[in-house]
Amino acid sequence: MKKMPDKKILHVVNISFVLPYYIGGQFDYFSDKGFKIYVACSDSKHLSDYSIQKKFVPFAIDIFRSVNPVADIKSIIKLRSKIKFENIDIVIGHTPKGAMIAMIASYLAGTKKRIYFRHGLMYETSTGLKRYFLKQIESLTGHLASKVVCVSDSVLQKSNVEHLNNPEKNILLNKGTCNGIDTDKFSRKKLDLNIVNSLRVEYGIQSDTQVIGYVGRLVNDKGINELIEAWKILIRKYSNLKLLLVGPFEERDSIGEEVKEYISTENSIIHTGLISDVQPFYGIMDVFILPSYREGFPTVVLEASSMELPVITTTSTGCIDSIIENETGLLSAIDAHELSSHIEKYILDRELAVQHGKNGRVFVLDNFRQEIIWNEIEMELLNE
Secondary structure, eight states, rough: OOOOOOEEEEOOOSSSSHHHHTTTTTHHHHHTTTEEEEEEEEEOOOHHHHHHHHEEEEEEEOOOSSSOOOHHHHHHHHHHHHHHHOOSSEEESSSSHHHHHHHHHHHHOOOSSEEEEOOOOOOGGGGHHHHHHHHHHHHHHHOOEEEEEEEESHHHHHHHHHTOSSSGGOOTTSSSSOOOOOOTSSSSSOOHHHHHHHHHHHHHHOTTTTTEESSOOOGGGGHHHHHHHHHHHHTEEEEEEEEEEEBOOOOOOOOOHHHHHHHHOOOOOEEEOOOOOOHHHHHHHHHEEOOOOOOOOOOHHHHHTTTTTTTTEESSSTGSSSOBTTTTTEESSHHHHHHHHHHHHHHHHHHHHHHHHHEEEEEHHHHHHHHHHHHHHHHIIIOO
8 A cells, every 4th residue: 555645855957858867757656655746947838747747746936047146036935935835855956057946945944855966067068257157056056955966976076076065965876877777668679670660761771871879969068079070080981871860959059050061961960850759769770979078977878778789988077987998888088080980990890889789788787777776866865
């Protein structure tokens, strides 16, 4: 018999579209264990629809990504009032801005369990005053939190080295991530081959074509410029290659118009735009690549590994934790020549690519299944 709710959890994010990735199945898992769950974020139809689907209580509150002192203060006051009125036991903040507002409001409300999920360090790729400001937000949020969940070991180590908060607050859930991976969904055994084959036909991918895949936003921080330069090197040597880019262009941190034009017009590049379900797209890839400048923990790498794809990523924060070098993938500098060399290694040695893919599946099953992470959250954060 399901027990009555004995604790109330409030998650705070800036926009609802991150909820399936940051929390997802946790809503069901912890609701079944008797927790009552609330979510505070900017209002949207998606928030309303997703709250019905996942049975949490939505609370619409304006949380802007940019600095807006008047609006931010209003949001803090409103959130503090909600926390006190609902007698919230645990407040969990995600994203730098959402977490800052969450930690200030819950601190002022007297909430004892104030948890910040540090999903990455935005200031790493910023300079000057912006870098200083972003780092101060990290420090303030970490200072007010009672626990800081660093989503990867390299984020944890950098948090300690750069004194973002008392290191005794920092914890890592198993080997990292905030939510783990649904290894049942992201499995080659669960691929619908009819869908996979129809995608290959739709995008003109021949049986002898090798597909190098990327999933994510097409922005500077993701190393898209360097990836395109690497691609230019490769297609001068090989004619049976396709670069599959699954994700949207974005205005924030936008790549240049010349690169966008090349992506849109080059015959060897497939650009899908935003896709709601990426699982079948992994099914048409032979190699996965993420040449990112910074991550918290790149979930897409774990999804690709879970789908038995060899991975090429970088030594950047977060990325370096997502593979075992020379066992599940290859680490590269963010450099066109080195990226192209690593891709070529897998192109020429398919046996190595297959073996690294199989090793990757085992790596994810052993360390990043969502049930492992959820159990860690319960033990380390909610029941202590």
